[in-house]
Amino acid sequence: xxxxxVVLDVLLRRQPFNGPSGELLSRAESGDVQxxxxxxxxxxxxxxxxKVVGLDDARRQVRTILSILDVAPIxxxxxxxxxxxxxxxxxDAVVAASARQMQVQAIATRNERDFVRAPVSAYSPASLxxxxxxSAKQRR
Numbered sequence: 001x002x003x004x005x006v007v008l009d010v011l012l013r014r015q016p017f018n019g020p021s022g023e024l025l026s027r028a029e030s031g032d033v034q035x036x037x038x039x040x041x042x043x044x045x046x047x048x049x050x051k052v053v054g055l056d057d058a059r060r061q062v063r064t065i066l067s068i069l070d071v072a073p074i075x076x077x078x079x080x081x082x083x084x085x086x087x088x089x090x091x092d093a094v095v096a097a098s099a100r101q102m103q104v105q106a107i108a109t110r111n112e113r114d115f116v117r118a119p120v121s122a123y124s125p126a127s128l129x130x131x132x133x134x135s136a137k138q139r140r
Contacts, residue, residue: 001036001037001038001072001095001098001099001102001104001106001107001108001120002024002025002028002035002036002037002041002069002108003041003092003095003107003108003109003110003111003122004041004044004045004048005017005109005110005111006021006024006025006108006109006110006125007021007025007037007041007045007065008045008048008049009021009022009110009125010022010025011045011049011053011061011064011065012049012052012053017110017125020124020125020126020129021108021110021125023125023129024108024125024128024129025068025069027129027132028068028069029068032132033132034070034104035068035069035070036069036070036071036072036098036099036102036104037065037069037070037071037072038071038072038074038094038095038098038099039071039072039073039074039098040074040091040094040095040098041095042062042065042066042071044091045061045062045065046058046059046061046062049061049062072098072099072101072102072104073098074094074098075101077097077101078094078097078098078101079094079097081093081097081100081101082094082096082097085097085117085118085119086117087114087115087117087118089114092111092114092115092118093118095107096115096118096119096120096122097119099118099119099120100118100119100120104120105120105121106120106121106122106123106128106131107120107121107122107123108122108123108124108125108128109122109123109124110124110125112124112127
């Protein structure tokens with residue numbers, strides 16, 4: 001599950017973060033990993049990108065992300081789980097609950113400490129890439 005900051009790092013070319021974030025997104029695009037994005041994160045990305053790159057580019061960027069990542073829905077169950085969670089930020093709690101509902105194995109975020117109480121482990125893009133590489137080596 002991709003958190004907003006990871007996707008925005010790539011779309012807005014935010015240094016020095018766009019390197020690992022871009023590599024992780026590329027792996028999702030190539031099918032090496034199954035990538036998801038929470039539906040609410042898409043609206044956040046559009047809102048923030050529009051402020052930086054304008055309406056047309058923000059729409060183009062959202063279309064690109066939607067062509068790469070599957071969208072995890074926000075259902076009543078997701079919202080209830082988020083509302084009942086011990087996480088202090090509701091938006092992060094929604095992402096975490098959505099990740100659990102989709103049975104993903106990890107949340108990619110630059111704010112790992114915001115997800116300490118999440119039901120799914122959170123990793124920085126660089127840490128997650130290292131785990132993926134180590135896992136691939138073990139399978140060989």
